[in-house]
Amino acid sequence: MILENLKKVLNNIPSHVTLVAVSKTKPNTLIMEAYQAGQRVFGENKVQEMVDKANTLPTDIQWHMIGHLQRNKVKYIAPFVSLIHGIDSLKLLKEVDKRAAQHHRIIDCLLQVHIAKEQSKFGFNSQEIEDVLAHIHSLKYVRVIGLMGMATNTIDKAIVKQEFNGLNKLYKSLKAKHPDFKTISMGMSGDYLLAISEGSTMVRIGSSIFGSR
Numbered sequence: 001m002i003l004e005n006l007k008k009v010l011n012n013i014p015s016h017v018t019l020v021a022v023s024k025t026k027p028n029t030l031i032m033e034a035y036q037a038g039q040r041v042f043g044e045n046k047v048q049e050m051v052d053k054a055n056t057l058p059t060d061i062q063w064h065m066i067g068h069l070q071r072n073k074v075k076y077i078a079p080f081v082s083l084i085h086g087i088d089s090l091k092l093l094k095e096v097d098k099r100a101a102q103h104h105r106i107i108d109c110l111l112q113v114h115i116a117k118e119q120s121k122f123g124f125n126s127q128e129i130e131d132v133l134a135h136i137h138s139l140k141y142v143r144v145i146g147l148m149g150m151a152t153n154t155i156d157k158a159i160v161k162q163e164f165n166g167l168n169k170l171y172k173s174l175k176a177k178h179p180d181f182k183t184i185s186m187g188m189s190g191d192y193l194l195a196i197s198e199g200s201t202m203v204r205i206g207s208s209i210f211g212s213r
């Protein structure tokens with residue numbers, strides 16, 4: 001079942017787009033089915049759950065933190081996390097820098113941009129992004145490689161398309177000045193095709209692979 005779902009999703013994704021298989025709430029047995037099918041990049045949104053899974057599953061899995069990350073929990077994932085998608089404050093980025101240094105690592109991060117209409121979604125606006133990027137030269141142990149965004153949860157495709165398009169425009173304008181920029185993480189099970197047509201290079205897909213939660 002997982003194998004078929006994964007194949008279907010991969011068939012829809014061009015090779016330059018990275019698939020993050022979102023395995024939050026799902027047991028290791030299902031993650032291993034995807035792993036056996038060749039999937040290596042997995043996304044989790046809770047620190048404790050990601051640590052537990054990373055401790056028991058194969059070490060060549062790349063773990064992406066896709067959820068809201070609290071500063072006091074960065075230390076638990078700093079030894080192994082592969083990419084942090086949801087950086088939403090300079091304070092959080094500084095904490096990641098500090099913990100990465102302790103582990104002699106450079107941790108890749110994405111800045112989360114608030115593109116949705118909903119109040120509840122975290123993230124910066126475009127001015128705040130510029131302010132953060134003006135500070136990153138002093139942070140030696142984080143590499144900001146791009147942006148992440150979540151569109152409004154609506155069936156109105158025009159709204160979602162407009163939000164993804166706006167994020168891509170911001171990404172492209174920043175990429176011109178920031179050579180490390182290479183990733184724009186946008187698109188989930190319900191909207192990843194639209195996200196890819198609007199320039200996404202990384203999609204985060206859970207329920208289309210592992211079933212509903």
Ligand SMILES: *Cc1c(COP(=O)(O)O)cnc(C)c1O
Pocket residue numbers: 022024045066067150187188189190204205206207208
């Ligand atoms: C859960 C989650 C996803 C995956 O959602 P699906 O609709 O199951 O594909 C993607 N991104 C984030 C930030 C999530 O929390």
